[in-house]
Amino acid sequence: MLCGKCRTIVTALAAAILLRSCSSFRPPNGAGIAVRSGRGAAATVLSSSVSEETSTAASLAPEAVQLKDDLLALAATTRRGFSASRSDREKAKKIVNDLAKYCPSDEPAAAYFAKGDDSDKADRAATLAGKWTLAYTDAPDITSLEGAGPFPTTAKLGRIGQECDPPTIKNVIEWRKPDWAASLPFGGGESSRVLQKVVCEGAATRENPRAVDLTLLGLELSGADREGMEGSASLLDGPAAFLESNPLELRGPLTAPFGKFEILYLDDGMRITKTYQGYFAVNVREDNVWF
Numbered sequence: 001m002l003c004g005k006c007r008t009i010v011t012a013l014a015a016a017i018l019l020r021s022c023s024s025f026r027p028p029n030g031a032g033i034a035v036r037s038g039r040g041a042a043a044t045v046l047s048s049s050v051s052e053e054t055s056t057a058a059s060l061a062p063e064a065v066q067l068k069d070d071l072l073a074l075a076a077t078t079r080r081g082f083s084a085s086r087s088d089r090e091k092a093k094k095i096v097n098d099l100a101k102y103c104p105s106d107e108p109a110a111a112y113f114a115k116g117d118d119s120d121k122a123d124r125a126a127t128l129a130g131k132w133t134l135a136y137t138d139a140p141d142i143t144s145l146e147g148a149g150p151f152p153t154t155a156k157l158g159r160i161g162q163e164c165d166p167p168t169i170k171n172v173i174e175w176r177k178p179d180w181a182a183s184l185p186f187g188g189g190e191s192s193r194v195l196q197k198v199v200c201e202g203a204a205t206r207e208n209p210r211a212v213d214l215t216l217l218g219l220e221l222s223g224a225d226r227e228g229m230e231g232s233a234s235l236l237d238g239p240a241a242f243l244e245s246n247p248l249e250l251r252g253p254l255t256a257p258f259g260k261f262e263i264l265y266l267d268d269g270m271r272i273t274k275t276y277q278g279y280f281a282v283n284v285r286e287d288n289v290w291f
Helices: 004-019 054-059 062-077 086-100 239-245
Strands: 034-037 130-137 156-165 168-176 193-205 208-224 248-266 270-275 280-284
Touching: 062 086, 062 130, 062 280, 086 248, 086 270, 086 280, 156 193, 168 208, 193 239, 193 248, 208 239
Parallel strands: none
Antiparallel strands: 034 248, 130 156, 130 280, 156 168, 168 193, 193 208, 208 248, 248 270, 270 280
């Protein structure tokens, strides 16, 4: 259980993070949020490996395979798009638009159709459902996170992902201990991390099978740090250890529209979306799930 003072501090922290959340889908102000405790999940080691099923890879046109390789290479050289120049972003946009022509799925948003609306599509080759890791984006509210974040000097940006478990969609950000604090005897270990999840509900229709509408539900915060330690943690042990012992789940009686995204491309290993603001996000499934 959280003491009254700790609860106040953590709730204020969570509220600030929610307001600064980098989902590219800005929520309106005023949604009521209440706090209740829950159990969180630990993150794992950073990996850049992409998991793609052989059957899907074999069915793709050679041009699509080459475009995917080009896009991932550009993502690597621009550090997920965080250091992309204007010409890099234009190149990525062209690759994305070309790759969209080879999308193997006619209804990529089917996982978020109303229950029973996709009963005749049980043999789909790919699904939006699952855990995805960001490989590239040009969305400024994401690329501006590095060296910024909700609290600029207290956390280092790690991986960014999305957990699609119909009907929910969770936008996940990993915050790690900053380099300057590595030698400090408090504040958590080298591998400590906090997972921030902005929780939304997704909905799609057969009439518009590439678009997913989002509704904001709340926020989750969890940590991973204490490796074998027993007993409860305090804020002096660092935010990761504290949130590992006291994970938070914030929900309110009210929900709020949170924008939408269009799925331009989907196969078993890659997903490309465009927000209603016109920004792109390229996500991949990984062999090693980290959240």
